[in-house]
Amino acid sequence: MEKTGRRWLAGSAATIALAAGGAALPSQPLGTATSVLLFVTLAQSWNIIGGFAGYPSFGQVAFFGVGGYCAAVLTAQVGFSFWAALPASAAFAAAFAAVVGPPLLRLRGNAFSIATLGMAAGTRELVAILGVTGGGAGLTVPTFGPGPHTAYPGALAFYWAYLALAAVSLAVVAWLSASRFGLALRAIRADETAAESAGVATTRTKVAALALSALLAGTAGALFAFQQVVVFPDSMFDITTTTLMVVIVVVGGRGTVAGPVVGAVVFETLVTELHLFASRLDPLILPALIVVGVVLLPDGVAHLLPVPPGAGRGGTPRARPRAVLLDAVRRYRL
Amino acid sequence: MAGAPSAVTDLLQALVDGLLEGGLLALVAVGFTLVWGVLNEINLAHGALVVLAAYLTWELSASAGLNPLLAGLTAIAVVAALGYALQRGLLNLVARAPVLLPLLVTFGAGLLLRDAMVAAFSSDDRTLVTAYSLSAFRVGGVYLPVLRLWSLVLAVTLTTGVALGLRHTRHGMAIRAVGMDRDAARLVGIPVRHVYALTFAAGAALAGAAGAMVAAVGTFSPVSTDVYTLESFVIAVVGGIGNTSGALAGGLALGVLEALAGQYLPGELVSAIAFAVLLLALVLRPQGIVGRARYSARVDR
Numbered sequence: 067m068e069k070t071g072r073r074w075l076a077g078s079a080a081t082i083a084l085a086a087g088g089a090a091l092p093s094q095p096l097g098t099a100t101s102v103l104l105f106v107t108l109a110q111s112w113n114i115i116g117g118f119a120g121y122p123s124f125g126q127v128a129f130f131g132v133g134g135y136c137a138a139v140l141t142a143q144v145g146f147s148f149w150a151a152l153p154a155s156a157a158f159a160a161a162f163a164a165v166v167g168p169p170l171l172r173l174r175g176n177a178f179s180i181a182t183l184g185m186a187a188g189t190r191e192l193v194a195i196l197g198v199t200g201g202g203a204g205l206t207v208p209t210f211g212p213g214p215h216t217a218y219p220g221a222l223a224f225y226w227a228y229l230a231l232a233a234v235s236l237a238v239v240a241w242l243s244a245s246r247f248g249l250a251l252r253a254i255r256a257d258e259t260a261a262e263s264a265g266v267a268t269t270r271t272k273v274a275a276l277a278l279s280a281l282l283a284g285t286a287g288a289l290f291a292f293q294q295v296v297v298f299p300d301s302m303f304d305i306t307t308t309t310l311m312v313v314i315v316v317v318g319g320r321g322t323v324a325g326p327v328v329g330a331v332v333f334e335t336l337v338t339e340l341h342l343f344a345s346r347l348d349p350l351i352l353p354a355l356i357v358v359g360v361v362l363l364p365d366g367v368a369h370l371l372p373v374p375p376g377a378g379r380g381g382t383p384r385a386r387p388r389a390v391l392l393d394a395v396r397r398y399r400l
Numbered sequence: 401m402a403g404a405p406s407a408v409t410d411l412l413q414a415l416v417d418g419l420l421e422g423g424l425l426a427l428v429a430v431g432f433t434l435v436w437g438v439l440n441e442i443n444l445a446h447g448a449l450v451v452l453a454a455y456l457t458w459e460l461s462a463s464a465g466l467n468p469l470l471a472g473l474t475a476i477a478v479v480a481a482l483g484y485a486l487q488r489g490l491l492n493l494v495a496r497a498p499v500l501l502p503l504l505v506t507f508g509a510g511l512l513l514r515d516a517m518v519a520a521f522s523s524d525d526r527t528l529v530t531a532y533s534l535s536a537f538r539v540g541g542v543y544l545p546v547l548r549l550w551s552l553v554l555a556v557t558l559t560t561g562v563a564l565g566l567r568h569t570r571h572g573m574a575i576r577a578v579g580m581d582r583d584a585a586r587l588v589g590i591p592v593r594h595v596y597a598l599t600f601a602a603g604a605a606l607a608g609a610a611g612a613m614v615a616a617v618g619t620f621s622p623v624s625t626d627v628y629t630l631e632s633f634v635i636a637v638v639g640g641i642g643n644t645s646g647a648l649a650g651g652l653a654l655g656v657l658e659a660l661a662g663q664y665l666p667g668e669l670v671s672a673i674a675f676a677v678l679l680l681a682l683v684l685r686p687q688g689i690v691g692r693a694r695y696s697a698r699v700d701r
Binding site for chain 2: 172184
């Protein structure tokens with residue numbers, strides 16, 4: 067495992083370099099970098115269930131929102147410090163996924179996508195009605211005052227927190243990709259019936275994958291709630307968040323380790339930077355990027371790498387990137 | 401109004417309103433279920449096409465002064481052409497990919513259309529007022545608005561027409577053949593790319609007809625797009641995917657259910673009805689409640 071060891075070392079070194087580099091950034095690029103890191107985590111969260119297991123969840127924002135609201139409720143209503151609320155929120159989001167998972171994961175393909183979309187919308191409605199969450203008026207995470215609170219740590223600290231979370235997500239997916247669990251998920255994606263008859267406990271594996279992805283999304287949601295200070299149903303359960311997760315993974319490469327990272331960097335940078343000049347056409351940018359990205363890169367940029375992910379250890383013959391790009395379009399064309 | 405309306409009249413009025421609204425919903429959904437059934441493609445841009453047709457009808461008749469009927473027909477033609485181009489130019493490129501990809505493309509296209517409409521028409525509610533907008537029959541204390549009655553008639557006619565057309569015309573048979581096995585269809589000489597685009601165009605034209613009717617009988621804004629897509633989805637699942645007569649039954653059922661809920665349940669629960677029906681249907685009977693899914697024996701290679 068010489069090679070694996072070197073990869074982990076390189077990853078740790080890169081994380082430390084990024085952490086040091088963040089301190090040197092002016093505030094606007096720091097903001098962009100922070101949101102890129104948030105979406106690295108969210109994309110990896112979607113990647114586990116949508117990429118590896120092949121269950122395209124359109125309700126992933128529900129776990130993000132549940133994590134965020136759990137953190138807000140624990141700090142504002144129960145008096146937890148934020149750092150105590152963070153792991154509790156992550157665990158709550160995972161438990162929520164373990165409860166809603168079994169009925170949803172009976173469905174496949176389109177039906178699963180739409181049912182999860184409905185699940186997220188229903189969760190949002192529930193949060194907007196409940197009293198403990200402050201309803202539509204939102205809830206404020208206490209950051210100062212006489213009562214129990216956690217002081218607002220500032221932009222650089224959030225950059226570091228999101229960086230740490232992104233690094234953990236990447237490590238989790240890298241582990242998953244090489245593990246027996248990841249192998250079971252890939253088997254389910256390839257042919258669920260065959261996987262079942264080969265001894266994969268499909269339901270349990272799928273629910274575990276959904277809970278793991280919810281754990282990451284819930285942690286990110288809790289951090290996001292703290293960063294925003296005031297949480298609303300509309301900001302925590304924004305369908306655009308789900309859309310970005312899905313598109314980043316698709317354009318980056320479903321079921322790969324590096325793809326979602328590349329996708330998040332490219333997509334979030336494009337979206338955040340394009341916002342700066344095209345104000346009137348602003349809302350049209352994201353949908354246009356989605357359509358163009360999905361049609362041109364149906365298998366993601368990761369498949370344009372010199373050694374495509376999923377290629378055998380011995381290595382399939384290298385193909386030139388241009389040819390691979392056209393191949394993906396040709397393969398799926400009618 | 402003569403005297404206090406009795407509970408019976410209230411119930412009857414709710415039932416009638418539900419049936420009339422259900423006709424419109426069925427019309428919205430029938431194109432959606434057709435595309436889903438034949439192409440195995442969930443068209444998340446469907447609601448946007450409905451609202452686009454409503455805006456075109458409105459602009460052509462209220463601003464440009466065209467006869468409302470003519471305006472509606474023009475809107476249908478434009479939306480159908482747009483649908484053909486969308487399928488032929490974009491969706492055909494990912495037709496063999498996992499269903500997630502076409503889903504994302506229609507989602508993006510729908511978002512693009514919606515935001516373009518917000519930019520072009522702003523997002524306030526609109527209603528088309530014509531000479532016959534407010535005329536209504538009155539039968540024993542129950543009101544029957546004439547235009548809504550026409551929309552129900554149109555819904556029944558069009559869904560029956562689509563069902564008959566699919567069964568008996570040459571193009572209809574080509575569409576069904578493609579829905580069953582596109583590779584075999586291609587082997588016997590059916591131009592599959594064209595038929596895919598044609599099916600999508602037919603779905604879009606039906607969305608256009610629904611949109612023209614929405615412009616005539618109700619209010620609309622770009623925000624309505626998501627509601628129409630969701631309701632189409634619910635109706636398609638309830639009526640059996642790809643089953644056009646099932647869509648009619650499903651639409652009427654959903655309309656009545658929502659009207660009754662509006663009458664007897666607190667307001668915030670009414671919007672949850674469609675979701676509740678959807679989740680129940682998906683979990684308990686994915687093959688449809690009212691009807692059976694067509695193309696269930698599809699061959700996909």
